[in-house]
Amino acid sequence: MAERVQFGHSRAADAVTTMPSLLGRSLILIAGLTLFHGAFSTYENLSQLKALGRLGTEHRMPWDTAIELLGALILFIIGATVNAPRLNEITWSSQMAKLSIDEMDSRMSFASVNHRGKRLFGNGSN
Amino acid sequence: MGMSVDSYANVLAEYRTRNIRASEDVLKKGIFILERNGLGKLGSEAWPFLEQLALAALDLGRLDIANECISRLDKQFVGSPRVECLQGIRLEFKGAYDDALAMYQAILEVDPQIPYAIWKRKISVLRQSGKIKHAVDELITYLDAFYTDPEAWLELADIYASMSLYLQSLSSLSHVLLLIPQNPFYVLQAAETAYTALDIPLALKFFLRSVEMVPEGGASTRGWYGVKLCARRLLSSLPTSLDAVATSSASETPLPSAHHLALLDQLATERLLAAYSTSSPSSAASKTASVSASLAGSVAADAREVLIRWLQGK
Numbered sequence: 001m002a003e004r005v006q007f008g009h010s011r012a013a014d015a016v017t018t019m020p021s022l023l024g025r026s027l028i029l030i031a032g033l034t035l036f037h038g039a040f041s042t043y044e045n046l047s048q049l050k051a052l053g054r055l056g057t058e059h060r061m062p063w064d065t066a067i068e069l070l071g072a073l074i075l076f077i078i079g080a081t082v083n084a085p086r087l088n089e090i091t092w093s094s095q096m097a098k099l100s101i102d103e104m105d106s107r108m109s110f111a112s113v114n115h116r117g118k119r120l121f122g123n124g125s126n
Numbered sequence: 127m128g129m130s131v132d133s134y135a136n137v138l139a140e141y142r143t144r145n146i147r148a149s150e151d152v153l154k155k156g157i158f159i160l161e162r163n164g165l166g167k168l169g170s171e172a173w174p175f176l177e178q179l180a181l182a183a184l185d186l187g188r189l190d191i192a193n194e195c196i197s198r199l200d201k202q203f204v205g206s207p208r209v210e211c212l213q214g215i216r217l218e219f220k221g222a223y224d225d226a227l228a229m230y231q232a233i234l235e236v237d238p239q240i241p242y243a244i245w246k247r248k249i250s251v252l253r254q255s256g257k258i259k260h261a262v263d264e265l266i267t268y269l270d271a272f273y274t275d276p277e278a279w280l281e282l283a284d285i286y287a288s289m290s291l292y293l294q295s296l297s298s299l300s301h302v303l304l305l306i307p308q309n310p311f312y313v314l315q316a317a318e319t320a321y322t323a324l325d326i327p328l329a330l331k332f333f334l335r336s337v338e339m340v341p342e343g344g345a346s347t348r349g350w351y352g353v354k355l356c357a358r359r360l361l362s363s364l365p366t367s368l369d370a371v372a373t374s375s376a377s378e379t380p381l382p383s384a385h386h387l388a389l390l391d392q393l394a395t396e397r398l399l400a401a402y403s404t405s406s407p408s409s410a411a412s413k414t415a416s417v418s419a420s421l422a423g424s425v426a427a428d429a430r431e432v433l434i435r436w437l438q439g440k
Contacts, residue, residue: 098344104309
């Protein structure tokens with residue numbers, strides 16, 4: 001019997017989304033560390049130039065730090081996407097598949113209570 | 127889910143919203159909440175909870191608990207029609223149908239605003255005490271007044287079906303489908319009623335509608351069985367012109383072509399085999415396999431053999 005492929009899920013997607021904690025969280029961690037490192041580099045660069053008195057008005061962030069920070073942002077986006085939990089089913093058919101005939105046909109306003117229930121379950125108090 | 131007043135209260139609230147009549151579970155959890163004085167925790171939800179518990183207790187013959195719930199509700203809501211309804215149900219429980227009927231009749235005559243819950247109880251008492259014709263007349267009068275009550279139409283369909291009047295049952299279900307077109311369970315019920323009324327083309331149409339709404343899981347297995355049965359029946363009767371009765375339809379539903387019927391037969395077979403294949407996670411077979419895990423593997427294989435043989439028409 002051939003295995004049925006779930007609609008909308010590939011094997012690769014399953015492999016990635018079934019371990020959200022590991023890959024996603026590590027990516028987010030690396031991105032956070034990279035961000036912190038980039039921020040610290042900026043601060044260090046600024047304080048060094050101030051100490052040397054070479055801080056000009058057209059001072060810009062060094063290009064490697066800028067790339068590092070952009071890289072941190074991209075890593076964080078990827079990590080957050082991978083870390084997201086599996087999407088809930090919102091289709092009508094998936095909701096209806098969970099219900100049963102008993103609850104659709106219960107007709108509680110017309111329900112009779114005078115049946116063998118009191119013989120089977122009663123404790124003789126009636 | 128742990129055993130706590132809050133979690134049990136959530137479960138019972140869900141039973142209330144979804145109209146699930148799980149009396150044993152309600153009683154067990156309700157007694158748990160009552161014993162731990164959880165009524166205060168429930169706040170304003172305590173009153174619907176007591177009503178639900180009273181009904182569940184009566185369902186299981188526990189008059190003591192039902193009396194306690196009803197007396198608490200009576201103290202809080204003096205002279206409320208809902209409480210009177212519960213008291214009437216208690217009379218029904220004791221088998222005192224005449225007393226209950228007299229009580230309901232008195233309330234209905236006095237109250238200018240007709241309490242429809244009491245009217246429904248009256249119809250239920252008439253049905254329980256065997257006065258079916260009176261019950262049907264009363265129910266039809268009720269439905270003239272309150273058309274948009276799918277529960278009442280379903281009750282009418284059930285009464286007709288119990289009297290083997292399947293075409294009338296089908297017409298009641300058609301009103302249900304007008305009111306609630308998106309529910310596959312009512313479509314399935316209409317399909318099975320049509321099949322029992324021997325209107326096979328109409329039954330096939332309804333079965334296909336129900337499996338269109340829910341392709342797999344839930345009640346779809348039942349729908350696919352219906353498609354299979356209808357297709358097989360129509361295919362076996364098509365070649366002979368003498369069998370015009372079998373393919374005739376009281377509702378004059380047109381018959382699909384033999385080619386389409388063969389395709390539907392094939393599709394239904396494939397869907398049923400898939401539903402019972404043990405490799406898929408949500409299949410019917412895997413559910414039963416987990417329940418009957420102690421059964422030998424050969425028994426399950428034999429059952430599958432029987433199913434396959436039936437599907438292939440041997």
